[in-house]
Amino acid sequence: MKNETVPENKGTFYELVKRQNAGLWFGILFLAYAVLYFKMSLDIPYHSKLGAGPGMYPRWLSGFSIFIALIYIVQSCTHQVFSMGRSFPGKTELFNVFTVFLACLIFLFLLDVVGFNIAGSLLLFVMFYRQYKMLHAILLSVLITFVHYFIFKVCFSVPLPEKLLSLFGF
Amino acid sequence: MDSLMGLLSGFSVALTWHNLLYCLIGVTVGQLVGVLPGIGPTTATALLIPLTYGMPPVSAIIMLSGIYYGGMYGGTITSVLINTPGEAASVITCLDGYEMAKQGRAGAALGVAAMGSFFGGIISVIGLALIGPPLADFALKFGPTEMFSLMLFGLTMVVGLMGASIVRGLVAMCIGLSLATIGMDPISGTLRFTFNQPFLINGIDLVTIAMGLFGLSEIFLGMENLAAAAKPAQITSFMPEKEEIRPTTFAVLRGTFLGFFIGLIPGTNSAIPALLSYSMEKKFSKNPEKFGHGAIEGVAGPETANNSYCGGAMIPLLTLGIPSSPTIAILLGAFIMHGLTPGPILFVQNPDFVWGVIASMVVGNGMLLFMNLPLAGWWAKIAEVPAKLLYPIVLILSIIGAYTVSNDLWDVGVMLVFGVVGYVMKKIDIPMAPIVLTYVLGAMMEKALLQSVKMNNGSLVGLVESPISLTMIVLTAIVLTGSIYAEIKNKKGAIALEND
Known part of the structure; x- marks a missing residue:
């Protein structure tokens, strides 16, 4: 009876990992990547003598990536949840x-x-x-x-x- | 009429015994490198150029061209049988080809791919001979602005039509595009995101990314439980089922014309027509939901398109001296090494050479059809090797493939990292094909955008001033809006189902 209400290994680290939202964690990692990419793109000149510089494209792309990362995180928490336990094997x-x-x-x-x-x-x-x-x-x-x-x-x-x-x- | 006579005279060159032998060597090596993950036609062509120094120029180019279009055939086999694309153009074939193999229909997938490739290859060579020069004139109208819009359209197709969610497609697209910015800026040569590491100056090699995301991640998945590893059923027939013949035929026809047209546009590569063909077939299909689950048109269209592309891509090289793809760029180098100057004057000064090479492509496509249809069963033996033996072999092949990129362990390490990334992404249903395809297009796209902005004095207005570019942008907007609408509609449907 005890096992039905409180699973034996509920509190173990493995069980804790299994309950995590894999999509959310991936989204957070992707957001961190996009923010780092944005920060680094700020160090590259946006303009050059001829107009657009080598930093223009990465800056816009990183800004867009941050936006997409945030949408992905929201989507992972609301509509499309991928739990570690169900997505990854034993x-x-x-x-x-x-x-x-x-x-x-x-x-x-x-x-x-x-x-x-x-x-x-x-x-x-x-x-x-x-x-x-x-x-x-x-x-x-x-x-x-x-x-x-x-x-x-x-x-x-x-x-x-x-x-x-x-x-x-x- | 002159073109026809030229082609006929070309056969007298291509059908000499030594040129036939070189053509056979070229297409066999091409087929082999297409099958082996990691050693694509570009690498093989570059590796074999030194061997051609002592050959007559026409024999050398016949052999090197054979590697180029032979690689397109070979890449199909591993894409269908073990979900590992031998080269970028075959990435898209994995989506439905591998699904067909899992359903025991690897034979039909390989059969339609080989027949479509042959048809596309032959028609494009005839097109190259007959209408090449006037079409090349039209392709000249594609400046940086039009190229950027064309590639933007291609990218939108990738993220809009691949995978179950456009957001996940966009995540993959952003990863691919950002990876493409590592290394030297395409206009000024400024170093970006290299962390002062010399091995990042030229960026990350496409081969290592593709092998990690597709090959290694598949090995990781398979090693989870070897006993349960999917093994394609015995191949029984190379022919599609009766009701599939009509849609397959139309897919082949559409793929032929699409591939040929894209081949005319300098700066493209064989992945673009394959990708556009897949998107187009999905749109034309009466059962679009079958795509990604073993739709035969999803194999026939892209495979035809990437072979047809090869013929079209020779037009800018032969008539204008402009390389259309990395492999063609290496071929251009081979031309120069053999004292030939590609361009309009080549047709006047060396007609035997030009028409000999063109005619050899017809012969080579015939050889490849034989190697891929009657002998496809031989290649298909790969699928019958037990998973516990196959995965380690593919792993060591992939490692060697990555190592050959620059003969350095760095590339093996990069492949390993992308293998883990690919494994995780497969688990959370993020499509991987957009990463590879946007990575291929990324650098070209940035270059085209910056050139366009510079040509318009720092303004983006040029993108809407050019009629071709404007058309592409409108199409991009339509595809994007349609994809977002479809996702919202599906979501509402899913929520409604949950409430029910």
């Missing part, structure tokens, strides 16, 4: 997305240090290890990375960092 799904994002970040930091082949294999392994058996995940990660390396480095001459292969004299 914890497990968000964790899956976050894993990919994190793997990409790690790839970014590792690429120049260990080269494309190791960084790429690691990135793919992070995405494969929960979907395939360990050995298959490792093989697929390495194979796909090397195939991409061959296509882009050899066929298209894209200068991918190649720390690993350089050890072998390539």
